[in-house]
Amino acid sequence: MMAAHKGSWTAKSRPLKGPLEVPFPAEKDWPEDNDADYVFKDPCQELESLPQPYRMIDKLVNLVFDQTWEAIEEREALREAERNRVQPTVYPPVAEIQLNKTPNCMAISQDYLFIGGAKGFSIYNLYNAKRIFVWEKFKVDVTSIWAMDLGNEMLIAPVDELGIVRLFYLYKDCLFLIKAINEAEDSSKQTTCIKMELAQGGDFAAFLIQGGGDVWLDVYKLPKDSWLKEVEHYQLAQNSKKKVGQLQLSMLGRITPDNLETDMNVCFKADIKLSFPVHIMKIKPPKPLTGTPFKSPLEAFAKIEDCHGLGSGQNHFIKDSQWEQQSDIFHTFYRKFLDTEGEEEQPLSLATFHFFLPSPIFAVPMEARSSFASGVACVLGVHWTGSHNFFLYSLNRTLKDKTDHEGVWPCAAPITVSQLSCSSSYLVLACEDGVLSLWDLAVGFCFGVVALPEGSVCESVYFLKYFLVHEGQNVYPKTPVKSQMSCVVLCTDASLYLVSAKGTQGPTVRVLVERPEKHLDEAICAVAPVRALPGMVLIFTRNGSISLMNVAKPEIVCAFAPPRPPHVTGPWKPTFLVSLQLPFFLLQGDCSDVTKSKSVEEAGDTRNSVFYFNFEAYPLLENLSKTSVTPPEDLSETLAFPEALPLERRCELLLRKSFQMLEKKQKQIQEHEHWSRLRRYSLLLQRDNRK
Template sequence: MPFYLRKQPLEIPPPTEKEWIKKDEEEPLYLKDPDQIIDYLPQPFRMISKLVTVLFEQAWEIIEEREQRQVTKKQHPPPVRFQPSAEFQVVGRANCLAATREYIFIGLSTGLSVFGLATGEKLCAWETAKLEICTLRASDLGNNSHVLGTVDEMGFARLFYFSKDNLLHVKAINEVEDLSKRNACVDLELSHGGDYAGFLLQGSSETWLEIYRLPKDSWQKETEHVQTVLNSTPAFFKDRRLSPANIQKNVDFRSMDTLGESAEEQLLTRDCKMSPPALLMKVRSPKPLAGSAFKNPYEALMKSDDGTVVGLGQNHMIRDCHWERQEAVFNSVFRQYLVLENELESKEEKLSQAMFHFHGSGRTLPVGMESKTEPDTPVALSVHWNTSHNLCFYLLSRPPKEKVDSDLKPDVVWPCAAPIVLSAVTPCSSYLAFACEDGVITVWDKTIGFPLLVTMLPNGYVIRSIRFMPLPGHKTLSPRKVSPRAQVQLLVLCTDGSVHLITSEGKEFSTKLLVYKPEDPNQTTSAVATVPSLTNAVLTCSWDGTVSLTDTETEATVCHFITPSPWKVATPWQPIFAVDTDGRYLILQGDEQSGNIKIETGSHRSTIFLFDLMSCSFVKTSLQEDECSPDSLEHLPWDKRCDLFLKNSLQRLSVISQQIPECWSQLQKYAATLEGESQEN
């Protein structure tokens, strides 16, 4: 090691950048880096050296990432090209799909159609001219009955009831005769089991959420009576479906026996009128914080609640003058940054948007809710608005009113450090996940009432969508039937096309990058989906129309779903595909790529392809492993289930017993510190 002698200057040198370092900091800096005597560069060469170092490090990271991709590709065999097992054509342009165990529901440019999943045969339709269905939701009610929710291109929302090959129109939610007074439906959700329906409506100046309670028991009785009448009609009348083309007037199924006309003429010349859904609540977007109008604190206290829950912060004592003073101080300090921000901001004010979910009972809700309803029935609704830090819960156990409360307050409020942008809930309602604007992702275990994990993606990733992977007990939707050792996995799609998998089991969690950011923009992932029957597979679709199945454990692409020539995946940037609730079939829409495509809406035909996932070797192997795994407790006898439950309880007890002494020692130290501070004072 060379020996450096520090030479003292004979005279005061001219000022340089070295003089910026204080005298007390110069000596430690010299001892830490003695080579700085030779390598110390003046400006601007020092800045150039830093930039070159940063560029070199970034280039090295890209090189390592590319090498890792090449090694991964060499380790895995090439994916299998999977051909469709069946196909059928529909008249019109297909805009949306929904599939259950036995049926495929297709939203077309000419209405709504229902097809059999096994045969591909058209069962019934609700057809009308100049009506294009753009959004479709379906919920299975059991006994071959389904409730459907649709939104057309004009923003009108409708409810349908499908039972035994009959598609009946129930109610138009926001349809009006004067189009200038219409309110557009932005989004809709149906609860599992079809007990509730939510519609997000948007007016000219505000946005609100309407929740309806669906009378599915009454619908079943009414359709059974109609089916009895249809069975007694001749074959000529049975072939004619209920559609707007042969409907002119209204008839009530509940009073059909009192009418003098024959049943056949009533069904073929009049519209069916079923029991309408009951409006349960109307949730409006939160008001922006403004100055207080209260004269004294006592008046604000009288307007507030009993103090048992966290509120939205509307009842406060901050006046307008306080806001103005704070804003003036802030603007004076950060004036140079505010000028640039105002230039980037849009002058148009955007209306509030919301994302909402239905929840079952759990310990995150008030005590006693689980005893009033059935296990599979939703008991609460969660709503979060954009630019809002609060996740609000509204209990559904309230009677319908003729006049809905215009200023409905949430029953439970979860404040967050940043605005909530995305959220997801498992079908069994056992886990809740939400992502904030700053990139923080939180997963809650609702059955025990504690957060399962809190994590953040690396810098540079902007979250586009989140969804849960299927749990091992996917066939049982009750929260009490989910295995306590279930491995919770969250699938995250980012705006750059990368796909991340966050896995949590117990107190440990890990983040895996399933799909890297592609070098070719055409290979960017546009949509992801899960297969209900597979806990370790993800469906991805890219901009070039490639639909593939990826194994989450090995990060390998298992197979590509190929449409026969000359068909290609329709609108690959926003693909139209669906997986049935059992995870047996992949339904994919394809468009014919030729020069003789008919543009007219009436003559346009869309082709629907069905891929039988059960014939794939990877799917068969995964299903066998899931059946043999210890997490699938539904096939085990009750004594073995009790043994596993007791073992898990003992393991948790040992972990808790190890943590108790540490927590107790921390409390003692904190108490001693407080006692010492009190004695000094």
């Protein structure tokens, strides 16, 4: 502007000659800035110059944005993996049993389904899904129920919320109440049943009872033969009275034999009292080791009544001064690792127990062997929480006998899980350090000891019926096998392993499902073997999905889903039952149904269902269940698995093979002799021709 103003002033003072010249800009005309004070700054550092609290707000917004972006990327990667994953075929249930109330527990025996719920239990027919009996006379709900098949009759044992266990006897269409095991008239003296176990065949029962700050194990002998005689006598008396009444009515013309109708519903009989179970044993937890008042070893051994358990961690005789000295040494060395603020109250020790059939591994007295028939339990195995020892108690005793264990199996670490197979032939003892001990009870030796991978602790064990793989298909051997076992081990970190053992070979461990690292909703919460399908197990995950896995490959074969998916808000705890003989399983459905009408909502009723899944009804499993359960007749002999056959069968096959070889040799000798005769005859003919 100054230059233009100056030029215009020149034009007025002088006449213009030629075009106007624009001067070139010079450095002296630039604005004066202090270049020394200018510094190039990082764009990220510009935000640091913001005053508080805007600087903190900006950091929080960026943090939320970064976390949101990471969640979006993870979700997108999961969706991409789901799109690329081969989804298994999902099958719906084939039938639905509608219930009036929400079930808490289920049990199966013969053709009946027992469902425990509010104030009692119900009995349903599995074939037509019809309810045939309801017992709702309890004060509280039933939390667990047991059902044992005794042949033509059944033993039912429901346990309610107060911990009271009752025994019912079902014979044909009559239900009898035997006894309430731990019901007390005085509520202040009421005890609670924590756990129960019924022996195979229903000859014995054991109940873990808690009360008054103590825990003990009550063992009963069940007089099932007496029960059968008593109910048969009652049935004969009732039938004779019924026939007399029908005859009188028919004579009056009110009823004829053609219009007689049989009522298939179960009826309760309260006018007959069955024999009570006989209490034979009361087992208490092992006492902690304390000091002894004996002054010398000779005095201690002189007062010992027996030598049971010597060398197994029991019957120690140590002075109080020695215990105090060892305690002081321990606290001195490990003082920094001990919590000295305060000791928490130790919880009560609980027991896990099993009934064992006669076996060479158990020392049963000679006079007691005759009393135990084949298939009748003879020994009770018990281990307590935090104990290293597995105790064995003989069942051939009375309540007056002294309760002492006949044997002790010590382990290097406390036993956490023990599991007995359905056939009572195999036993697994799992310790808290991840070590498994496998026992063959039928033969009487230990398969071996195997350790799970580091960090895996056994939570539960499930036995599989031994199977073979033939032409890519799992099959059961035609003849029973011995010293061949396989089981599935579920660990606390939701990992799944297959443990197998065979004869004198060491046990092996194979990973079926690894522990979930990120997606915890896909963690396994329950496992159930399917005995009708060889090598198959049902897997239940926390997100509510159910899948069938082939442990031989391993791979997911298919999946199952009810018509109304369960609304899972936390870890899913499914209520299900898998049949041991037939190819089906039952699953409790979700009690909430969004499709129910307003009238039902106003009435306050909820729709509860038990869904029936039959493996033979699905195309993918139909042939598998039929061909695998009944293999060809000579399949076990043509499979080149001689170890899968018992010793007697192998000897028979060897003898048959030797006979076949002998017949073959004899045939070869006969053919050779016949050829020699022909040759001699031909030589004679040649000689005659020459002559």
